[in-house]
Amino acid sequence: xxxxxxxxxxxxxxxxxxxxxxxxxxxxxxxxxxxxxxxxxxxxxxxxxxxxxxxxxxxxxxxxxxxxxxxxxxxxxxxxxxxxxxxxxxxxxxxxxxxxxxxxxxxxxxxxxxxxxxxxxxxxxxxxxxxxxxxxxxxxxxxxxxxxxxxxxxxxxxxxxxxxxxxxxxxxxxxxxxxxxxxxxxxxxxxxxxxxxxxxxxxxxxxxxxxxxxxxxxxxxxxxxxxxxxxxxxxxxxxxxxxxxxxxxxxxxxxxxxxxxxxxxxxxxxxxxxxxxxxxxxxxxxxxxxxxxxxxxxxxxxxxxxxxxxxxxxxxxxxxxxxxxxxxxxxxxxxxxxxxxxxxxxxxxxxxxxxxxxxxxxxxxxxxxxxxxxxxxxxxxxxx
Amino acid sequence: xxxxxxxxxxxxxxxxxxxxxxxxxxxxxxxxxxxxxxxxxxxxxxxxxxxxxxxxxxxxxxxxxxxxxxxxxxxxxxxxxxxxxxxxxxxxxxxxxxxxxxxxxxxxxxxx
Numbered sequence: 001x002x003x004x005x006x007x008x009x010x011x012x013x014x015x016x017x018x019x020x021x022x023x024x025x026x027x028x029x030x031x032x033x034x035x036x037x038x039x040x041x042x043x044x045x046x047x048x049x050x051x052x053x054x055x056x057x058x059x060x061x062x063x064x065x066x067x068x069x070x071x072x073x074x075x076x077x078x079x080x081x082x083x084x085x086x087x088x089x090x091x092x093x094x095x096x097x098x099x100x101x102x103x104x105x106x107x108x109x110x111x112x113x114x115x116x117x118x119x120x121x122x123x124x125x126x127x128x129x130x131x132x133x134x135x136x137x138x139x140x141x142x143x144x145x146x147x148x149x150x151x152x153x154x155x156x157x158x159x160x161x162x163x164x165x166x167x168x169x170x171x172x173x174x175x176x177x178x179x180x181x182x183x184x185x186x187x188x189x190x191x192x193x194x195x196x197x198x199x200x201x202x203x204x205x206x207x208x209x210x211x212x213x214x215x216x217x218x219x220x221x222x223x224x225x226x227x228x229x230x231x232x233x234x235x236x237x238x239x240x241x242x243x244x245x246x247x248x249x250x251x252x253x254x255x256x257x258x259x260x261x262x263x264x265x266x267x268x269x270x271x272x273x274x275x276x277x278x279x280x281x282x283x284x285x286x287x288x289x290x291x292x293x294x295x296x297x298x299x300x301x302x303x304x305x306x307x308x309x310x311x312x313x314x315x316x317x318x319x320x321x322x323x324x325x326x327x328x329x330x331x332x333x334x335x336x337x338x339x340x341x342x343x344x345x346x347x348x349x350x351x352x353x354x355x356x357x358x359x360x361x362x363x364x365x366x367x368x369x370x371x372x373x374x375x376x377x378x379x380x381x382x383x384x
Numbered sequence: 385x386x387x388x389x390x391x392x393x394x395x396x397x398x399x400x401x402x403x404x405x406x407x408x409x410x411x412x413x414x415x416x417x418x419x420x421x422x423x424x425x426x427x428x429x430x431x432x433x434x435x436x437x438x439x440x441x442x443x444x445x446x447x448x449x450x451x452x453x454x455x456x457x458x459x460x461x462x463x464x465x466x467x468x469x470x471x472x473x474x475x476x477x478x479x480x481x482x483x484x485x486x487x488x489x490x491x492x493x494x495x496x
Contacts, residue, residue, distance in 0.1 A: 205448060205450070205451045206446075206447060206448045208414075251455070251459065252421045252424055252425060252456065252459070253421075253451065254452070254454040254455035255451065256451065256454065258447075275484075276484065277483040277484035279482065297484050298488070299483060299484060302458075303458075335474075336479060336482065337478065
């Protein structure tokens with residue numbers, strides 16, 4: 001416990017030291033000016049105080065009235081350092097000017113004591129300042145720990161996402177931007193052999209930690225489900241069955257996910273899909289208008305059974321098929337139709353080849369309105 | 385009559401002639417969801433009245449909000465009590481349609 005006393009008047013310094021000593025605070029350091037204080041805190045150049053590291057001082061008792069630099073100015077400068085501003089400052093002042101006091105507190109001091117110094121009061125203020133500091137540190141440490149945990153968890157989550165496929169007839173890639181370290185969107189694809197591919201994009205209700213856990217659950221049963229059932233209707237039904245098994249006791253919380261699952265047969269040039277409450281995927285071939293995959297049924301996970309509306313369609317290559325989550329069109333002020341139309345228009349002018357940079361510029365760079373940030377995901381399939 | 389307010393989302397609850405009507409106002413999203421659950425929690429179990437959500441003043445709803453509607457729907461269905469939404473603004477109706485859930489609320493509405 002190290003207390004730094006900053007005062008140009010040796011008598012004051014002595015009084016404070018004596019009080020502290022009697023209370024068993026023996027580790028005190030005294031300096032006689034604000035400049036010396038900064039030096040003691042390890043700041044060599046005040047213009048570079050932002051870069052200074054942590055200090056071994058736990059508390060500063062700072063005299064308000066000092067020549068050259070007064071306590072208020074010193075407080076302000078301390079605030080510029082991420083590390084030094086964590087040291088609680090109690091200003092020591094002659095009775096009177098409440099404006100000056102307010103100024104000192106606004107400048108970053110946590111408390112004040114007035115001269116002549118009352119021992120009981122000084123000790124109470126010191127205890128208070130240290131208690132607040134301790135609590136603040138505790139919260140900061142916990143936040144840091146959680147942040148680190150989340151970063152690790154997001155690495156785990158990223159590891160389950162599929163890697164791009166670049167086959168001669170079929171290419172697939174994705175752009176993904178979670179709104180938080182952990183995400184509620186999930187994409188996955190599998191080469192089924194004989195020119196067939198299964199692709200799924202899903203969007204879990206909500207976003208953040210709980211949604212990401214549900215995503216991981218689905219992810220763990222996905223591959224098995226796809227290879228066992230293949231067919232869109234059966235795969236969605238099986239995912240529904242699995243998801244319903246996760247029962248949340250708490251009332252008025254209903255998890256579900258929207259998904260679009262499709263099987264592409266590049267030899268027969270046929271796409272089969274089921275859309276479970278998901279924004280329509282868009283197929284662009286050399287025809288003028290895109291084909292919308294908008295035969296939509298309810299999302300997955302609501303009831304024991306799920307209605308699906310399986311669709312089969314032929315395509316003539318070359319072309320591109322784009323799947324996306326609503327984070328891509330949501331959050332803007334316009335109506336859903338307008339946003340949808342805008343997205344379709346943007347994708348129309350693209351070549352069939354996936355242009356990562358252009359897509360990133362178009363859909364992933366603008367900031368959503370506050371609190372409306374959702375995960376954004378785009379999956380791009382090119383047909384040769 | 386009971387009113388709950390936050391900056392961007394608030395509800396008003398009214399009971400009249402065996403119908404409890406909760407009117408939603410503003411933006412129902414992840415951050416407003418806990419408040420809305422608190423409002424609805426004591427109402428969902430009331431079986432001697434119909435439960436109605438009036439959405440006339442609802443400006444925005446996200447998937448978390450829709451999740452709450454669906455959980456109410458399931459709970460009410462399980463106890464054979466009526467639940468429906470009314471005065472659904474166009475943009476929200478469109479969202480319900482896109483998400484494939486419009487018919488759950490429509491069926492309920494017709495059965496009143």
